[in-house]
Structure formats: structure tokens, C-alpha cells
Amino acid sequence: MELRHLQHFVALAQEMHFSRAAERVSIVQSALSTSIAMLEEELGVRLFHRTTRQVRLTPAGEAFYEKAILTLSAARDARRSVASVRDLQSGSLVVGTVQTLPAFLDLPAILAAFHMAYPGIQVRLRQGNKLDMPAQLLAGELDLAITSMMDCPRRLQTRVLGDEPMVLVCAAGHEMARHKRIGFEALSRLDFVDFQPGWGTRPIIDSHWKDLAERRVVFEVSDLDTMLDLVRRGLGVAIVPRRNAAVADGSLAAVELIGAPIRWGMVLMHRKEEDAAVSAFLDLPGLEPATAQAT
CATH class of the missing domain: 3.40.190.10 (Periplasmic binding protein-like II)
Known part of the structure; x- marks a missing residue:
């Protein structure tokens, strides 16, 4: 069952007319008839009574109509939520750090700059043991981790900050x-x-x-x-x-x-499949990759 089948069903249920419903969803009438037939075959029931002069819902169609409306509404909400996160209007970002950070890394200023640029993103900060951070990143408990240099799994990306x-x-x-x-x-x-x-x-x-x-x-x-x-x-x-x-x-x-x-090295770690919020954080001033300093 595909969302387009539900869209076609809802259009016909509301228009009660094949040609008007087909025009509404921008397909030809024969394609609409095929889509409804496929949906009925999958459900194992007839959703419409059809005559040459009238189209109306069966009892099964009436019950399915309510669920189809809810499903399409949830799908629209899901698309809006994804678009909102993609456009950095909402969502969350969990940053893990070791307890002591070097003086050159002004993390409060960096977090403040991110919040000012993306106020809809909720930022959470967790201090902890650096040895736990790779596993927390892989498990999705952290989105980013700032810690001293260490070996990390291949699925993680690192940027040397110092x-x-x-x-x-x-x-x-x-x-x-x-x-x-x-x-x-x-x-x-x-x-x-x-x-x-x-x-x-x-x-x-x-x-x-x-x-x-x-x-x-x-x-x-x-x-x-x-x-x-x-x-x-x-x-x-x-x-x-x-x-x-x-x-x-x-x-x-x-x-x-x-x-x-x-x-000594300070690194920023994140999953390779970074999302929009992580990408935006990585672009902030103060987190540029470092070059090694000579002894």
C-alpha cells in the first residue's frame, strides 16, 4: 500500500466522481480506476459501490476513509518535521565533552553562536569520560564529541582542533x-x-x-x-x-x-553520516581544523 493509493482513495471518496477525482490528483481516469482496484485487492474488500450513475462508499470504505485521512495527515506532519530539521528550524544537538577543555577552545561562545544562528535547535551538553564517547556517538546518544586525541571506530569522522x-x-x-x-x-x-x-x-x-x-x-x-x-x-x-x-x-x-x-591533540568526533545540525555546528568559527605546532 502506497501513500498515492490513499490519496487517490480519499479524492474519490470526497468527490464521488471518477473524472473529477482524477483531475484533482492529476492523473487520467483509467489510472485512478486501476489504483482503486489495486487498493481493494490488497485490502480484500470493496471500498466503493459503483454504478453507471453513482459512486458511493461501502461500509468498509467508510471505515477505511477515517484511517486514510489520519495516515495522510501523519505523513504530511512527518514531511514538515523532516523539512524543519533539514532547514534547522527545529530538532536537537547533543554535544559531549571532556570535563577540562583547553583555553583556546571557547565552547560557551561557540554554543552561544550556534543558538543565536539556529534558535529552534535545542542544544544539550554532556560532560563525561572520553573513553565512553565513541560508543555513545555510534549509539546516537551523542551527535558530536570534543575530546583529546584517541583511536576511534571507522564509522566516526574526526577533526583535529589542536x-x-x-x-x-x-x-x-x-x-x-x-x-x-x-x-x-x-x-x-x-x-x-x-x-x-x-x-x-x-x-x-x-x-x-x-x-x-x-x-x-x-x-x-x-x-x-x-x-x-x-x-x-x-x-x-x-x-x-x-x-x-x-x-x-x-x-x-x-x-x-x-x-x-x-x-597532545584535541579532536571533534561525529558520525560520518552527519545531519544538517551537525554540519552547521562544524562550520562555526572556532572549530577550524588545526595544523600541527612544532616542538
Whole structure:
């Protein structure tokens, strides 16, 4: 059963005249007769009493007419809804992020710009563990995810938003502050402040350290500000993206890591079969693909 068969049926039920109904739906009278016959054959009942002078609904036709009207109305609503989403007049966009984002990515400003451009799209923001985000994207629970660099399934597309080396950061008065460069072998005796396992840049660092001497992590935190405050007070050192180590008050010192550099990347992930809202979000200023920064 096709929608056009229902349209033909409703037109005939309302006009009660084959030639007028055929003209209304822009087909020839013989095509209308064939369409009605196919519908009756599929339903296994006669929908119209036909005589040479009159066309009228059978009891089955009267019952079917009510359902046909509702079905065509629902189809029109569905088309309007799809068109509305396509034209970004309505719909939703769910964005997942890690808890700590880099300073160069002003996500509140980006979300505000999207809302101003597309006020009919409801935007929802979810913070969570980056390891969960690929599965949430594939399941449709997220439309986009902004997270640190990671491997992702083939069905997901990634855009690199930032790529730079990571450095050792310590308090300005720490013994490490007098070095401009340092190798990893000299770090095993230091106390570290880092994110909780699985959070932020921790997986990158742990992966790099697995073939090196054991690292002593004495403070585990969930946000960058707390990490840097603990480092600033001399309670440990940390490894962070280079731009996070730059502070105006001179309370922190950055030391270049040599031997086996660690790089950090921030990526935006989404399903390859992106919809109109995702495409519009990707076009916003502030989300341009990054070029790698040299060490």
C-alpha cells in the first residue's frame, strides 16, 4: 500500500466522481480506476459501490476513509518535521565533552553562536569520560564529541582542533625550573599531579610511560585548574600541553621534554553520516581544523 493509493482513495471518496477525482490528483481516469482496484485487492474488500450513475462508499470504505485521512495527515506532519530539521528550524544537538577543555577552545561562545544562528535547535551538553564517547556517538546518544586525541571506530569522522607538544610544568621555585630541557629518565624520582585514570591527558601520558621507569602520581584530580594550583604550591610536577603551561604571573615554569616527545591533540568526533545540525555546528568559527605546532 502506497501513500498515492490513499490519496487517490480519499479524492474519490470526497468527490464521488471518477473524472473529477482524477483531475484533482492529476492523473487520467483509467489510472485512478486501476489504483482503486489495486487498493481493494490488497485490502480484500470493496471500498466503493459503483454504478453507471453513482459512486458511493461501502461500509468498509467508510471505515477505511477515517484511517486514510489520519495516515495522510501523519505523513504530511512527518514531511514538515523532516523539512524543519533539514532547514534547522527545529530538532536537537547533543554535544559531549571532556570535563577540562583547553583555553583556546571557547565552547560557551561557540554554543552561544550556534543558538543565536539556529534558535529552534535545542542544544544539550554532556560532560563525561572520553573513553565512553565513541560508543555513545555510534549509539546516537551523542551527535558530536570534543575530546583529546584517541583511536576511534571507522564509522566516526574526526577533526583535529589542536595539536602541540606537552611539557613538564613545575612551580617557579622547584628544582626542575632551572632546566630548559630534561629527559624522561630524570623524572622517575619526582612526585606527579595528574588526572584520574582515563581522564583528560592521563591516557596519553600513561601509554607513553609504560616502557619507562615507574611514575609516582601522588595527586589525582579531575580538572586542570586544580592540577595547576597543586603544582604552583610545589606539591608535584605535571605534564600538560605547552599552552596550558603559559601563565602571566610567572608562578609556573615549563621544561621541554626530550628523548621521546609526547604530543597532545584535541579532536571533534561525529558520525560520518552527519545531519544538517551537525554540519552547521562544524562550520562555526572556532572549530577550524588545526595544523600541527612544532616542538
